[in-house]
Amino acid sequence: MEKKFKRTTVTAALPYANGPVHIGHLAGVYVPADIYVRYLRLKKRDVLFIGGSDEHGVPVTIRARKEGITVQQVVDRYHYLIKDSFEKFGISFDIYSRTTSDVHHKLASDFFRKLYDEDKLIQQTTEQFYDEETHEFLTDRNIRGECPRCHAADAYGDQCEKCGATLSPEELINPYNAINGNPLVKKQTTHWYLPLDRYQNWLEQWILQEHKEWRPNVYGQCKSWLDGGLKPRAVTRDLDWGIPVPVEGAEGKVLYVWFDAPIGYISNTKELCDSKPELGKWETWWKDPETRLVHFIGKDNIVFHCIVFPTMLKAHGDYILPDNVPSNEFLNLEDGKISTSRNWAVWLNEYLEELPNRQDELRYTLTANAPETKDNNFTWKNYQDCTNNELVAIYGNFVNRALQLTQKYYEGVVPTCGELTDYDKQTLEEFADVKTRVENCLENFKFRDAQKEAMNLARIGNKYIADMEPWKVIKTDPERVKTIIYISLQLTANLAIAFEPFLPFSSQRLREMICMDEFSWESLGSTDLLPAGKKLAKPSLLFTKIEDDVIQVQLDKLEAIKKANQEQNYRAKDIKETITYEDFQKLDIRVGTVLECERVPKMKKLLKFRIDDGLNQRTIVSGISQFYEPEQLVGKQVLFIANLASRQFKNGLVSEGMILSAENFDETISVTTVEHPVKPGSQVL
């Protein structure tokens, strides 16, 4: 398969420039893409790694309106923030540009125009909801109105949250703009559509027959789309932000963001090649059948990269098609879905500040838990474990052992290699096997497994040193120790190569320690990477442990975010049905003084109170022990319902009444009390 191709164009999904990037982006797309590209470069293959920000579409305009700044300011801010984060994480793009560039506007515009001129697009006029005040057409989700079924006042255009009905905007009674409340009218609008249905047969052949090797999640999703029957898809929108539709009479219309964004891969390649002639013509990377095109994306992008974009390329006619589209599932954070708006994420820019120089630790953890086959979970505890138990204990420690021994015995000079024992040879062979396995994994986009294999090299090294016991042998056979250390050092040098795609920063540092300038994937497994007599630099630790308090800070931060979200989402509950004064009079609410208060054994939530109600004493049980220590409440005056029928608990405990408490937004409980002390038994009126 790979022999067919002379070069590879690798693209990574264009992140949307309306917020910073987070660990989900990294785990899903950019780290695997970067590993792949670094690997290909190490193999001396021709490869370009293309990225950029996606800066068009509605959400950036909404964000700009919300923050009171221009759309350009929004995309500028996030484009540079994102670009910077990627750079600092070692995502080795050959270019990271943006879809607001002139090159892109022209190329996307020409692309559309060619399809238009050749009648590859169809034109349709439909009626859509329009806000006459803001002069905009609204998307389903931004339309609200009365639900036709349950008559809830504020159902969405696509669904009523109250009764769960699936709706279309047309069904809503009195539709209005969800953002500003303006009434909506229906208005005709004309758009251009990409007739995917015309390509149905071709797509079925191309994907279902010719690309059975695609990942199951990708293949499966494509199949389900194809089985459902493709329909024409609009490629233009009524908006004022984007690339103007290059057709007469199309004022106020722009290319749909999903039409222009993937063309951004091409534009950015062009921008790169135009500025670096040594890379050849950009067309070579997009039109030569000997070029292999690979798109790295997240699962939400599958349909666009496997169906829509290939159809666009096919319709255009000049372009090659993707050879593979490795897509990952999603990453969760501490069991919760990552969310930009709820701020539930580990933002890369914040990580870089709070945990400086620990990019490789995150890259490692994300790859070790990569959501390749199903959604996975990122936890800070796991991050700490990966770092301390694997990077530090296995990899870092092996390197340190080899280098320290070299310092100790040979003043940091690589010793000469004597005759190899069978065990030496066996160890080196294992090393070569691992190389093959890593390659197989990487060629098949199994990054999680590939990294695990790489880590195996360090395990082999640790075992080798442990089995050889050079610190013992040095006393009896110093010549033999030279060979042992020589081999250990060669293994170390090999690790620098093997980990380069995964952990570029520590690989770089390791190479500096062992003064290794040149390296390539092909030399992985060889035993002469560091010649005898070479003086090595002074060793330092490759990785350092992450202490509990560092992790706790991150957990506390997330906990605070969770709380803030709950508070933000708090809405007082609806008021209950009206009751009469007579109804109210039936309730006998009194003030009681807490005489005793204690936990109830085996009942987690319960506190048992002894209350002075003015006439007698009574026992009341209340489920608030998570929020109060019993001592805190003794002596306090609390409100309670005095005439509630008593209730018996399983263990025989009887509660004679109910203490009134308020439940806060975060489900914490606050007991009610009185402003000034009153006699026990006072009525609450």
Place this chain on the structure above:
RNA sequence: CGCGGAGUAGAGCAGUGGUAGCUCGCCAGGCUCAUAACCUGGAAGUCGUUGGUUCGAUCCCAUCCUCCGCAACCA
């Protein structure tokens, strides 16, 4: 009622129609060159339930149960 995803050792995850595997954790032993790191060994799972297909199912089919998500944005 619904849709999607998931249920495999204490935790996190692989996996396959034919004696169940990895990492971490745990226990025991070894070692001391090394960041209390490393090496060896061990315990621990009736692969969610119940049926079915099969010579044989963790893997196929069906049923049921449980958990998570199902506004927008987003990989």
